[in-house]
Amino acid sequence: MKDSSQDGYVWASPGPYEVQRSFRRRKRNGGIFVLVLFSFIGFMVFGMSYFASPYVSADAQKGVGYATVAEKEIALVPYRRSGSRGLFQMITQDTFQVRLFAVELDTGRRLWDTQLSSMPPGWQAKVITAGARNAYVATDGGLVILDLATGDILARDGDIQGLPNPVTSSAAYGYDASSTSIVAMSADGGLRTIPLDTVVAAPAPPELARTWRSKLSPQRPGTESTSGASSSHGVLAGREKVELIPREDVPGLRLVRRTGNSGGTPIGETVFHEGRLLLTPPPGEVEGKGFPDSSSSAAGTPAGLVVVQHLRDLNSRNYAVSVVSVQTGQVVATHPIGPGMNRVLTSPGKRTLLFADGEDSMLGDGLATIGLDGRINWFYLGTIDFFGNPSF
Structure with a gap:
């Protein structure tokens, strides 16, 4: 039956003076809560482990070298770093590292600090020599060539062109002042030379090879004392x-x-x-x-x-x-x-x-x-x- 009370009523959108009500959604703070919770957990796990851990130990090695960068005398100091502080470093860093840093001797300002390798305790590193642009470091993992200004590694170990089978001993490398070249022993017993400030090796001349054959060794040297007097x-x-x-x-x-x-x-x-x-x-x-x-x-x-x-x-x-x-x-x-x-x-x-x-x-x-x-x-x-x- 038709309801007569609805006759003549027309449904229309609200006029200019009417406001249509909308339903408001309640703001949820769940995302912020989760973020805060995970931040707190991260701080407790990583932050507290950092503050609770002992400092890493570092020992300078014997083979210090010297060079000049931007007309300032610098020292190149190899050192061993052992340990890590906190869980984050345990995950991302090598526990044992052999590193090299450069320091200006007049000001004490360190220019760079570069990891050379992740060697076990007792392995050695020594600066063989440095030219105007490059530094040459012998480690028990092989030869490392670095840029003096930045500390970037230019070539190392078996990646050195002309030295495909390097000897992993710091005693297998030396510097020949008369030819201004680095002398390197390869695994086949042959000797190679790398001219100063270059990164490419070539067979050593016969006379130089005779001079250096008895001076280099494939055996790793023992730990050298660095005590003073x-x-x-x-x-x-x-x-x-x-x-x-x-x-x-x-x-x-x-x-x-x-x-x-x-x-x-x-x-x-x-x-x-x-x-x-x-x-x-x-x-x-x-x-x-x-x-x-x-x-x-x-x-x-x-x-x-x-x-x-x-x-x-x-x-x-x-x-x-x-x-x-x-x-x-x-x-x-x-x-x-x-x-x-x-x-x-x-x-x-x-x-x-x-x-x-x-x-x-x-x-x-x-x-x-x-x-x-x-x-x-x-x-x-x-x-x-x-x-x-x-x-x-």
């Missing part, structure tokens, strides 16, 4: 020596310079307690078999400086290293260090490299560069960020 005296220049001698009737030592058995001329008035002079091989050299000997120089003396390790004061058991000007007797710089034996090298440009225990034993070994002006620039070896990358 210290003494109460060291060579200053020629027959002149610098010494630490006791003061009369009072504690402490003072610096003097003397020739032969003369009484000596004081170098400044600074008093050192339990002081030792650090010794260095000749500029540009690493420790030889006879180091130290009676002709070993006191560290810093090629640049007119003396480097002294000593207690910070009479009542302290903490150590520091001080740089003293031979000419003025003034202490140019002092830096706290750990109590261990320190290793010192001198660059061809008479700048000083000091490997020492750091003041903070948790951070491990450190390196100080001492420029010609005597300033000390210090940093810890193997410092890394959350992702395991070198931290400069």
Whole structure:
């Protein structure tokens, strides 16, 4: 039956003054909640494992090299890095690494830090030589050629053109100064040469091969000691020596310079307690078999400086290293260090490299560069960020 009450009623869209109601959906925050939850879990797993893990250990190796980049003298330092901090580094980083970094000796600024290989502990790396553009590093995994300016690896191991079967021993490579070329032993016993600043090998000339055949070896060398040396005296220049001698009737030592058995001329008035002079091989050299000997120089003396390790004061058991000007007797710089034996090298440009225990034993070994002006620039070896990358 038709409803008469609906007669004449017309359905139409809302007029200009009418508002059509719409249904509002409730905003859901589930996505944000899940994001926050996973972020929290990630922080707990990766972040807490990072803070709870010990610092990685890093040890400098013996085969340091030197070069010049942008008219600045740099040192090329190979070192071993062991361990990882946190779960993220365990997943993404090699536990054992052999690396090489470049550092400006005047400023202590590190230019780059490159992983050479993931070698087990005990394997060696040494800088053979460096040209104007390239550095050549022998490792127990083979030869690595790097760009001096960037640290990029240009060629390595079996990828070196002309050296298809390289020997995996750092003792199988050397530098021939007369021909300015790297000499490499191949697995078939033949010798190849790589001209400096190139990456292509070629058969060695017969005369050069005869000279080098007995100098290279396919056997991996044993772990070489990198301990330093210290003494109460060291060579200053020629027959002149610098010494630490006791003061009369009072504690402490003072610096003097003397020739032969003369009484000596004081170098400044600074008093050192339990002081030792650090010794260095000749500029540009690493420790030889006879180091130290009676002709070993006191560290810093090629640049007119003396480097002294000593207690910070009479009542302290903490150590520091001080740089003293031979000419003025003034202490140019002092830096706290750990109590261990320190290793010192001198660059061809008479700048000083000091490997020492750091003041903070948790951070491990450190390196100080001492420029010609005597300033000390210090940093810890193997410092890394959350992702395991070198931290400069």
